[in-house]
Amino acid sequence: MSETKALESMIGEDYKYGFSTDVEYEDFPKGISEDVVRLISAKKNEPEWMTEFRLKAYRAWTEMEEPSWFNATYKKPKFDTLQYYSAPKNKPKLDSLDDVDPNIRETYEKLGIPLDEQKMLSGVAVDAVFDSVSIFTTFKEKLAEAGVIFCSISEAIKNHPELVKKYMGSVVPIRDNFYAALNSAVFSDGSFCYVPKDTICPMELSTYFRINNMNSGQFERTLIIAEENSHVSYLEGCTAPMYDENQLHAAVVELIALDDAEIKYSTIQNWYAGDEDGKGGIYNFVTKRGACRGKNSKISWTQLETGSAVTLKYPSVILQGDNSVGEFFSVAVTSKRQQADTGTKMIHIGKNTKSTIISKGISAGNSNNSYRGEVKISKKAENARNYSQCDSMLIGQTCGAHTFPYIESANPTGKVEHEATTSRVGEDQIFYLQQRGISEDDAISLIVNGFCKEVLKELPMEFAVEANKLLGIKLEGSVG
Amino acid sequence: MLELKDLHAEVEGEGIEILKGVNLTVTKGEIHAIMGPNGSGKSTLAKVVAGHPEYEVTKGDILFNGESILELDPDERAHAGVFLAFQYPVEVPGVTNNTLLRESYNTIAASRGREEMDPLEFDDYIREKLDLVEMNPDFLERSVNAGFSGGEKKRNEIFQMAVLQPTLSLLDETDSGLDIDALKIVSQGINKLHGDDDAVVLITHYQRLLNYIVPDQVHVMIGGRIVKTGGKELALELEERGYDWLESLATVNGEAK
Numbered sequence: 048m049s050e051t052k053a054l055e056s057m058i059g060e061d062y063k064y065g066f067s068t069d070v071e072y073e074d075f076p077k078g079i080s081e082d083v084v085r086l087i088s089a090k091k092n093e094p095e096w097m098t099e100f101r102l103k104a105y106r107a108w109t110e111m112e113e114p115s116w117f118n119a120t121y122k123k124p125k126f127d128t129l130q131y132y133s134a135p136k137n138k139p140k141l142d143s144l145d146d147v148d149p150n151i152r153e154t155y156e157k158l159g160i161p162l163d164e165q166k167m168l169s170g171v172a173v174d175a176v177f178d179s180v181s182i183f184t185t186f187k188e189k190l191a192e193a194g195v196i197f198c199s200i201s202e203a204i205k206n207h208p209e210l211v212k213k214y215m216g217s218v219v220p221i222r223d224n225f226y227a228a229l230n231s232a233v234f235s236d237g238s239f240c241y242v243p244k245d246t247i248c249p250m251e252l253s254t255y256f257r258i259n260n261m262n263s264g265q266f267e268r269t270l271i272i273a274e275e276n277s278h279v280s281y282l283e284g285c286t287a288p289m290y291d292e293n294q295l296h297a298a299v300v301e302l303i304a305l306d307d308a309e310i311k312y313s314t315i316q317n318w319y320a321g322d323e324d325g326k327g328g329i330y331n332f333v334t335k336r337g338a339c340r341g342k343n344s345k346i347s348w349t350q351l352e353t354g355s356a357v358t359l360k361y362p363s364v365i366l367q368g369d370n371s372v373g374e375f376f377s378v379a380v381t382s383k384r385q386q387a388d389t390g391t392k393m394i395h396i397g398k399n400t401k402s403t404i405i406s407k408g409i410s411a412g413n414s415n416n417s418y419r420g421e422v423k424i425s426k427k428a429e430n431a432r433n434y435s436q437c438d439s440m441l442i443g444q445t446c447g448a449h450t451f452p453y454i455e456s457a458n459p460t461g462k463v464e465h466e467a468t469t470s471r472v473g474e475d476q477i478f479y480l481q482q483r484g485i486s487e488d489d490a491i492s493l494i495v496n497g498f499c500k501e502v503l504k505e506l507p508m509e510f511a512v513e514a515n516k517l518l519g520i521k522l523e524g525s526v527g
Numbered sequence: 528m529l530e531l532k533d534l535h536a537e538v539e540g541e542g543i544e545i546l547k548g549v550n551l552t553v554t555k556g557e558i559h560a561i562m563g564p565n566g567s568g569k570s571t572l573a574k575v576v577a578g579h580p581e582y583e584v585t586k587g588d589i590l591f592n593g594e595s596i597l598e599l600d601p602d603e604r605a606h607a608g609v610f611l612a613f614q615y616p617v618e619v620p621g622v623t624n625n626t627l628l629r630e631s632y633n634t635i636a637a638s639r640g641r642e643e644m645d646p647l648e649f650d651d652y653i654r655e656k657l658d659l660v661e662m663n664p665d666f667l668e669r670s671v672n673a674g675f676s677g678g679e680k681k682r683n684e685i686f687q688m689a690v691l692q693p694t695l696s697l698l699d700e701t702d703s704g705l706d707i708d709a710l711k712i713v714s715q716g717i718n719k720l721h722g723d724d725d726a727v728v729l730i731t732h733y734q735r736l737l738n739y740i741v742p743d744q745v746h747v748m749i750g751g752r753i754v755k756t757g758g759k760e761l762a763l764e765l766e767e768r769g770y771d772w773l774e775s776l777a778t779v780n781g782e783a784k
Contacts (some may be wrong), residue, residue: 474580481600483628484691485631486634493622493627493630497619500621
């Protein structure tokens, strides 16, 4: 079976992850207050310091204004009726897969993420997060042999409090922005990873996020720490059922790389995007930031953003250590009525720091796709360099593409290069490929894959094929 | 093989008629040349036969191997064996020649019930074809037409023709933009590819191409119609006399061209 046929067999379902799972949930009050924040903390048996962290964030949040500076319009989430914690009643004991609710296990099987280690992609460890709780983490023992800690953030708070205390909120402070403050108050679960000194993590780490409950928000928290001279590659995937109501996803991800360490963080985001008329879909408002604290450290963000009704996301790197390197590779695809305002920030502080930004935006249907990026070179950042390339591709006549680059340099030795292009997938381009025997949909897929090649090659091998298919399905039939 | 019957076509949605009743019969094993002044509808004719969505056929028919192909999409026409060498080949950044051709070859092969080739088999196959147009193997890993010179683009079209082995090749001004050496190479390639089971239609402004590729018939197109048909000597006559003497034929029915 050729790849094209495999693609075709997946089409017709449009969004094939749109099913929901019948699970009984624990009772939990709707809305938000200090009591709700305390209750979340209590549910999770958290230590006092964690409860205080949450309360401080909640109080900060109540004083903050919801932002509106981005290039997107949508119905604001109703914070007072949202459910902030959603856990399946049959609470799994995390030590054995047999204890996981069979319905939930089946959900992950259906999503192509079997939690049975024998059936998994070899070389990939998975933490499965279902609504608010981490269901299961695979390959824990194998990782432990190498000294790598990979577990849910809830477990890390219990078992590694000194690390969580030291690093949580150190890259994204609780007052950083409206959604980060909210997350800091109510975050339910997420992944934690710690790679010790002189260690190369022996496998790809990955978290698979699933929102199932219709009325709940998902607020996950990820913290990755790479000690001196260590290396880790991490991937997250996201899907959600199709509901008519919008659901809020407000995550915070913090990465810390010490001397000579390297973190590669990849995202394949395929939340439900809403229907043709813009009804339903996920609000994907996340704060992702990495700190290159040590000299010669490196942080790379690679993202393939295809889902969500509205995406506001700017994975950034703070380049503190001398000679540190930040990278951002992004493909953002919007169709139907999706709106994406995404990009990055590269903050150069150390000497000889280097950053690269490659952004590919593809808009189809009635969607709107914006790149927003900031490159800041501070006073002390001698010989800092940045290269930015932002390409936009339009498919059809009713979509929009925008580029908002901000450059700020306080050091005359800094070098910043910015290139931007906009192209349209034309009738002539499609006709040319069709004349060579390729169907219209395959022609678009080929053109788009060619356009994104530089970014897709940055994804870990195990996920590259998946990414190619996802792009094909996403733009299926997008030319009238 | 190809039969055009009173073919009328206009630009989709604009009501401007460009083809005003073209009649043409091309038989297996033949080479036809279509000549004519700028704007006479030659390129449109090639695009309409290949199924370009910009044009709408308002009257008449296109028969390919005895069957109408009007309802077929461009890719289905390609599967049937129609190939168009573009006057202005299109760039597809990020997609290598190799990828495009393997995808094309296998799609066409599958539609005809032939075996598809795996990447290694295909590599052997495609390298043989490179020699035909004297192209460097590096060329396979370059993005389709991106950053190619005008001459390279034209050569690439003939290379694709060699790989895909169509039964009807429409070559739209493949000779323009080629220097004398390249013209020779391309012409020799076309001659080698042409046999008893396929047909070639050359669209050209210049008689010089016909020194290398000898046509069975030469047609003159003016004002959206074929106004005169002759043997290869007609091309020489056109070279000498231009098209003016034929203009009157285009208004025979009292219509403006």
